Amino acid sequence: MTNPNPDSFPRPDRRTALRATAGLAAFSFAGCLGGDSTDGADDGVDGTAGNASGDGASADDGADVDYAVERVAEGFENPWGLAFLPGDGRLLVTERLGRLSLVDPADGSTRTVAGAPEVFSRGQGGLLDIEIHPAYPTDPRVYLTYAASDDSGAAATHVGSGRLRLDGSDAPALDGFEPICVAEPFRDSELHFGSRVTFGPDGALFVTVGDRRDTEFGPDHVSQDRSNELGSTLRLTADGDPHPDNPFVDDPNARDTIYSYGHRNPQGMAVRSETGRIWQCEHGERDGDEINVIERGGNYGWPVASEACNYGTDERVAPSHRERGDAVAPVHYWPCGSGGFPPSGAVFYEGDAFPEWRGDLFAGTLAAQYLGRFTVEGAGATEAAVTEREPLLADRDWRVRALAVEPTTGHLYVAVDAADAPVVRLVPA
Template identity: 75%
Template sequence: MARLPDRADRRSVLRATAGVTGIAGLSALAGCLGGAGDGSDGDDTDGNGEDSPPDDGADVDYAVETVADGFENPWGLTFLPDDGRLLVTERPGRLSLVDPADGAVAGVAGAPEVFAEGQGGLLDVAVHPDYPDDSRIYLTYSATSGDERGATTHVGAGRLSLDGGGAPALDGFEAIRVAEPFREGANHFGSRATFGPDGALFVTVGDRRDMNFGPDHVSQDRSTELGATLRLTPDGDAHPENPFVDDSDAADAIYSYGHRNPQAMAVRPETGAIWQCEHGEEDGDEINVVERGGNYGWPIATEACRYGTDDPLAPPHDDRDDVTGPIHYWRCGSEGFPPSGAVFYDGDAFPEWRGDLFAGTLAAQYLGRFTVEGAGVEGASATERDPLLDGREWRMRAIAVEPATGHLYVAVDAGDAPIARIVPD
């Protein structure tokens, strides 16, 4: 399991330039929009480690442009296929459609009411893989039960209407999956959503910050859908080929479990595998290749320490033979890589980056790039390379690749935030 190079070393070898241009000509992109919190629970600490790996030889100059600004804690990004426009969620509960050509922003009616407290609110967005033939748009969000049972992660879908010359809208939006059980509190909802190569919908659900760090933790309890990756049909039902559908003591929607708070997920095009990045406790952040039925260890196996200490919270993954370990992690004392948002780069704008994994980091405030080799849990590896957008004091919340151009789009997590894009310089 690879460890992170020292962050000071990463800065010292940073080659990529960050010239600031933009549709709106906003020189504020130089770094004045960082630091606004989202009610995080203290996971979000800077990255640090040891033993910088050799560089991969990619010496890529890039520029940064403002696409649009004024967003309040944007959380999810996705492009509409064959359309070119970008859907953006904002945590307080707004959904917008952005035209990258001119920065025009249009509100989308029909988004659900959300529990917008702490880390909760309107979270990720995904498009049905057969869009526009199937115009369903999927949202993940936190919402309450209405009967004082607390809140939980929801998945909902509605059909995107762009016809008639009126404002865009989600028609017939409804919840199609509610992760049971509801719990009090406002942290650790997950929640990324992506379609796999077989058309199944994968959704991450956080552990709702269960502090019972033992074998009875919700992430180890397969009867709940917390601390798990769910695999669903497009209608929200449990996928019929899930690993525990014949187990009466397990939730049939679970694909993998033993997760803490995965806030990044992407499909690797070369293999079709699901990759995730998730938050540790005191450090212990992870990159995982997620496989059917896997137990990823939280909290009975972790590289994290207890908050405010150097004391290991549990044995490391390698000390147990009943859990699946990360392919890359940030050990306790490294100051971590609190992740949010990930994408595998497959565009034409930066051929040197094809096949690389990009992952945003929050408190460490840069865009990480990882070269990837091998396949599967046992054979895959990820090596972190030079950071992008370092020094701007931007919390990186979500990432997307523009299909037509290969430009990288980034949502900055702040109360008055831009959507930025990275283009060849």
């Protein structure tokens, strides 16, 4: 499903810092109250609270958790990625138009970080995800994924890194930023960059790359062709080199950066701490959205195996994953006709603020406009017992783009995808 955001251009910095009050007045109820991105008092509290179950929700350990929504800062232009600085408490926010911001959640103050790369900010392209080196601040590298173009105007998903400099009163900056990996080939397309990035428990850097909206469905599709990096999960070293333990390093007909392939457009990725496994949320065609547990060398089927239908029809794109023995089936999916779950950011919740949610997967959805919560049972190889629970932040008309958990408080942060958007947090009511 394509991103409906139109092309736009950077505007002067007009972001407003919102100070959250220490005493939060909130109330609880069954179901999530509505509201849009302009609601809320000047103190930064939306004045609404939520209940994670909703009327008639099936019982589970997190079904009766009351939460309130606080605004942290607003005025962002299509924020795409969130990352907390370990041991610091401040938050880095990417904006698709090309700006990188440093936010202090204590008072909502926001500063622009110099040194971000020039980006291809058309369609779904731009400055996209962000990750911090696991050894920060000893290793102050910050990693960005972004779309950038070549001399012909064609674009590709890039990964780059620079060293974050925070020198007191001086403007924060990324020093020495440079691309460390480019997912080739470049394509004359504004769609399907994938672009989520995360470190695995072994220190490897995982990056998702979309299929760039290749519509030539069949066995020769770019996602099934391991001689290119489109429609794949890349596994890199912290310096951007192919990881030496990747599955195809000895295959002369495959890119040695590839860890898994057969993907369409994965825009959510998270590590499940119980197992150390990489999970992804991936866009289907018409519906057919998926949650996958990533296996080394796995073929995830697109487009020769799919649960989706072609746009505008009830015709299946391909046989189901379960009809093909050579494709890894999703652990959860939305079949054609279901309405789908066009996904974006994802995170496993491990915080202290909501102990009933520990171990749950949270994933934002774009067109469906809510925050999804999924319980996961079992830690075996298949990890197939995934259950979607009642939506959070429903009826707010918010496209949920990115998620992050503040390490100290356990508050769940949410970036809303809009041209004039807030970053909010879920806190106990």
